[in-house]
Amino acid sequence: MQTTTSKKSAILSHSFIWVLIIFTIFPIYVVIESSFNPTGSLASSSFWPAAFSWKNYKLLFTDPAVPFTTWLGNSAIIATANAVFAVFIGATSAFAFSRMRFKGRKLGLQSLLLVQVFPSFLALAAIYVMMEKVYTVFPAIGLGSLGGLLLIYLGGAMGVNIWLLRGYIDTIPLELDEAARIDGASTFQIYWLIFFPLAAPVLAVTALLSFIGTFNEFVLASLFLTDIHHRTVAVGLQSFVGAQFGQNWGPFAAGSLIAAVPLVIIFLSLQRFIIGGLTAGATKG
Amino acid sequence: MHRLAGFTGLPAQILKIVFMALVDATLVAMFFASLQKHGGLLTVVIAVVFAALNIVYFSPRSVPLKFLLPGLILLITFVVVPVAYTIQMSAFNYRTGNEISKADALTQIMARGLQPDAANTTFDLVMGRVDGQLAGLVTNQTDHQTSIATMAGLQPVAAADLQMTNGKVSGAKGFTPLTADEAANLDPTISALKFPDGKGSFISPQGDAAVLLSESYIYDSKKNTITDTTNGEVYKDNGVGNFASVKDSTRLLEPGWKAFNYFRNYTHLFTDPAVRGPFVGVFIWTTVFAFTTVIMMFSVGLLLAIVLNQKLRFRRFYRSILILPYAIPSFMSILIWGGMFNRQFGAINALFHTNIDWFNSPWLARATILIVNLWLGFPYFYLVSSGALQAIPSELEEAAAIDGAKTSTTLRLIKLPLLLQILSPLLISSFAFNFNNFNIVYLLTGGGPTDVLHGKTAGATDILITYTYKTAFGSNEQNLGLACAISVLIFFVIGSISMWSLKRSKVLEQI
Numbered sequence: 001m002q003t004t005t006s007k008k009s010a011i012l013s014h015s016f017i018w019v020l021i022i023f024t025i026f027p028i029y030v031v032i033e034s035s036f037n038p039t040g041s042l043a044s045s046s047f048w049p050a051a052f053s054w055k056n057y058k059l060l061f062t063d064p065a066v067p068f069t070t071w072l073g074n075s076a077i078i079a080t081a082n083a084v085f086a087v088f089i090g091a092t093s094a095f096a097f098s099r100m101r102f103k104g105r106k107l108g109l110q111s112l113l114l115v116q117v118f119p120s121f122l123a124l125a126a127i128y129v130m131m132e133k134v135y136t137v138f139p140a141i142g143l144g145s146l147g148g149l150l151l152i153y154l155g156g157a158m159g160v161n162i163w164l165l166r167g168y169i170d171t172i173p174l175e176l177d178e179a180a181r182i183d184g185a186s187t188f189q190i191y192w193l194i195f196f197p198l199a200a201p202v203l204a205v206t207a208l209l210s211f212i213g214t215f216n217e218f219v220l221a222s223l224f225l226t227d228i229h230h231r232t233v234a235v236g237l238q239s240f241v242g243a244q245f246g247q248n249w250g251p252f253a254a255g256s257l258i259a260a261v262p263l264v265i266i267f268l269s270l271q272r273f274i275i276g277g278l279t280a281g282a283t284k285g
Numbered sequence: 286m287h288r289l290a291g292f293t294g295l296p297a298q299i300l301k302i303v304f305m306a307l308v309d310a311t312l313v314a315m316f317f318a319s320l321q322k323h324g325g326l327l328t329v330v331i332a333v334v335f336a337a338l339n340i341v342y343f344s345p346r347s348v349p350l351k352f353l354l355p356g357l358i359l360l361i362t363f364v365v366v367p368v369a370y371t372i373q374m375s376a377f378n379y380r381t382g383n384e385i386s387k388a389d390a391l392t393q394i395m396a397r398g399l400q401p402d403a404a405n406t407t408f409d410l411v412m413g414r415v416d417g418q419l420a421g422l423v424t425n426q427t428d429h430q431t432s433i434a435t436m437a438g439l440q441p442v443a444a445a446d447l448q449m450t451n452g453k454v455s456g457a458k459g460f461t462p463l464t465a466d467e468a469a470n471l472d473p474t475i476s477a478l479k480f481p482d483g484k485g486s487f488i489s490p491q492g493d494a495a496v497l498l499s500e501s502y503i504y505d506s507k508k509n510t511i512t513d514t515t516n517g518e519v520y521k522d523n524g525v526g527n528f529a530s531v532k533d534s535t536r537l538l539e540p541g542w543k544a545f546n547y548f549r550n551y552t553h554l555f556t557d558p559a560v561r562g563p564f565v566g567v568f569i570w571t572t573v574f575a576f577t578t579v580i581m582m583f584s585v586g587l588l589l590a591i592v593l594n595q596k597l598r599f600r601r602f603y604r605s606i607l608i609l610p611y612a613i614p615s616f617m618s619i620l621i622w623g624g625m626f627n628r629q630f631g632a633i634n635a636l637f638h639t640n641i642d643w644f645n646s647p648w649l650a651r652a653t654i655l656i657v658n659l660w661l662g663f664p665y666f667y668l669v670s671s672g673a674l675q676a677i678p679s680e681l682e683e684a685a686a687i688d689g690a691k692t693s694t695t696l697r698l699i700k701l702p703l704l705l706q707i708l709s710p711l712l713i714s715s716f717a718f719n720f721n722n723f724n725i726v727y728l729l730t731g732g733g734p735t736d737v738l739h740g741k742t743a744g745a746t747d748i749l750i751t752y753t754y755k756t757a758f759g760s761n762e763q764n765l766g767l768a769c770a771i772s773v774l775i776f777f778v779i780g781s782i783s784m785w786s787l788k789r790s791k792v793l794e795q796i
Contacts, residue, residue: 013592017603020589023660024607027621030632093356102349115364117714117783119721122750122775123367125757125768126374130367137324138315155363158356187348216614219723223758234616238728241620249624256617267612268605 035253056250060258068255070229071236075259078146078232079214082153083207089154090161091169091203095191097162098169099177109166116163120156121219127152128223149224153214161206168202169195205273212263233259305342309335334358368776371769375550378526380764383541390542391504394511394528397539398502399479402486406497410490411455412475413462419471421480422462423488423495424454433460434480434488434495511538525549550770560767563743563752570651571748575719578658579712585659586666587704591696593667594674611664619728622657647745650730654746658725662715673707674700713786717779721750749775 038053060068096102097109120127128143131152135142142148172195180190196203215234222235231239233255240252267274312335319328337358341350385393408423421434422442431447431454433440448456456462463471479487479498486499503512509522510531520528520536526544530536553560589607593600610618625632626643634640643649677700685695719725726732732747732755743752749771757768 010597013595013597016588016592017597017607020585020663021603021606024609026632027618027625027660028609028613030625031617031621089355089359093353096349096352100349100352102347105349108353113787114780114783115360117717117779118364118368118776120364120367121723122721122772122779123364123371124754125765125772126367126370127363128757129374129765130370133325134327137319137322137327151359152363155359158360159364162356187352191352212614216616216724218616218728219754234614237617238620241624252620252624256614256621260613260617263614264609264612268608271608271612 031253031256034249035257037250039250056254057258059251060255066251067229068236068251071231071233072259074146074225074231075215075233078150078153079211081150082157082214083211085150086154086157086161086210087165087203087207090158090206091165091196091199092191093158093162094165094169095195097166099174099190099195100187109163112159112163116159118159120152124219124223127220131224143224144226144230146225146230149221152220153217157210157213161210165199165202165206169199172198201273205270208266208270209274212267215259215263301342305338308338312338330362334362371772371776374766375769375773376545376547377543377766378541378546378549379543379766379769381762382539383526383543385540385542387542387544390540393540394538395500395502395504398500398511398513399487399489399498400501400515402497402499404497408488408495408497409454410493410495411462412468412471412490413456413460415460419475419478420460421478421488421490421495422454422457422460431457433457434482436480438481438483439488546766550766551774553767554770554774563747564771567743567747567749567752570746571720574651574654574748575716575722578655578662578719579715581655581659582662582715583666583670583708583712585663586668587670589663589667590670590674594671607667608664610660611668615661616724616728618661619657619725622653622660623729626653644730645734647734650734650746654725654729657729658719658722661725666715669708669711670704673704676707677703710786710790713782717782720748720779720782721775722748723750723754726751727754 035056036052036054038051038055060066097105097112131143131148133142134148135144139145140147141151176194176198177190180194185193215232217232218234218238221232222238225231225235228236228239237252237255237259240248240255312331316328316331316335318324319331324331337354341347341354404427407426409426411422413420413422415433415435418435422431423434423439424431431442431444433442442457446458447454468475475490479489482488482497486497488495489498501513501515503514504510505512511520511528512518513520519531520538521531523529523534523537524544525546527541528538554564555561593604597603624630628634628640628642628644631643633643641649643653681699681703682695685699690698726746726748730744730746732744732751734746735744743755747755753768753771753775756764756771
């Protein structure tokens, strides 16, 4: 009797898992298949691909009307810059909140907690009008520029980053700071020589998550970057399938794979750290 | 200690001064550029940033501020200011037709009021320059009086000073006619010219001729009214950005201007049927969507965590595959799903040999959004649930087993309540995230199908944030004031949910 129930439950478990696996893999299979499919449709009426060609990949790198490599470059630049600056500046502020006692600290932390729940694109109309104005004075950091978009991403990332990193810094024992202080280290030296190396792994994971977040961002990027050469991969690839729905699925699928594969590999190889970061953030806030 | 020493003293000071000098030089340059181009508030912001940086980094006091300042500047400039600006804009009549200042709007209205005079006075025209400035040599076709028209007024020319070609006036003393090329290049500038005639009317070039335009509107700045002299109609400033007819307040003079309109954007949301209908529909769907999608993702994720928590063969393999949706950039996945659900060539209809028009029926489109979001979100809930499951002390399970509880009972009565307690902050923040999940709606359905709700901008799957986006940047009409009012309402909803959640988790007291 016992064995039949456990057998039954094992069958149930496996079938549940396999249903989910098929659900998970289906779109991934479709996108791989259509990236090699020269007809440019997303249909897979037969399970095995009918034709195979590199046409879609070639188009991405040779067609002058499709600056795909520029898009990739833009995304890489803006996501890297945002990851590095947001984490560095965020960690610096978080260090002050965690290690120093000053007037307004409590109020500051409480406001931070409130601010970090609002995604910055909620104020998109205001941001747009602001950056339109900035454009008339400084085109390089105004509407339509990657520089302006970076500034907005940085501002938007501050709340969450400071809040999460402060939670992490609180867990680094104070004794280290005190020992260094007795040896005559200044606050800046403690920050740079003790805190920074200790926190490096967490900072790297936060930077990676921030990188992926920026890579994925669509709303502000599509509103901001109208010039075809300033687009990010997200906006560029969307323009493939958004304009004439159904026409350009082949190149879209190929472009998606090229952009996604490195990210997926990084994610899977670092999943232990990333998931640790996820739950650490979760229990804190 | 020796390593530490390298970071103080002269080299560090020099580095700091060089760095600050570069920053200061940039800011000073930006300040003057902004001042020159009338940057307004922008100039003030640059000055404040400059002052703050120099005071904080060159005074020995306030070490915390030295660490906080860069983050603080970014946070204030790009989060706090836009939020404040959103609140301010939400109290303005700011939309297509009401975007400029009142002075600019008045100029445009008066320009539209210019009409040919009753006598239809027409002039022969020769364009040229006087002292380098564009001027017109005009000859009245009725009384044949020739004058030079400049921005300063009309200057009659004596017959002796005129140059004639084929019986027509072709030049005058002190007047240099334009060459044909010059005239062609300057055409847009020339047709926009209006030379005052000194009697309240204007001479406006129209090709080879010019006509006399007179102002049919009279603006009374004291009474704040405009009177149309052609039909005697009076338009009065309605206080919310337009001149409206005194007889019929819906008749407005175009364009209007950006004006303070108190809480009208908010009251419109609840009282104006054209706005209220779509808004209420969108609000309900936003809440239902956020709630349903979190429940779905959580249930599947939790079930998977429970199943994979047992000792199964290939557990690691299953796990690596099942977290893939979390690793793939979500905008791509959404677009791919969008293609797969396409009626004509999508993989789903092809696979099941159906011909379902997923995006054209409100309920199917909503179901599509929920399915795709489930695909995107269950791995996250699997990861956090499985973390939480492992965090539950095994003693609890053992104690229950000793008391004779079955595995399923332990799960239901002991593990699940604990799990819910651990994960509730995550569930709440996921609700808040999905409440504003722009990508899933905008990239999958675009908010459509649109024909269900009778509003101009809202579709059946639009959530508040996509509705805000369309209201602010729609192709037909853009209403930034109304969009900001909706944004402010979203702030309130998200803010109260988060505050409630934080109170529950007692995070605020731990600070």
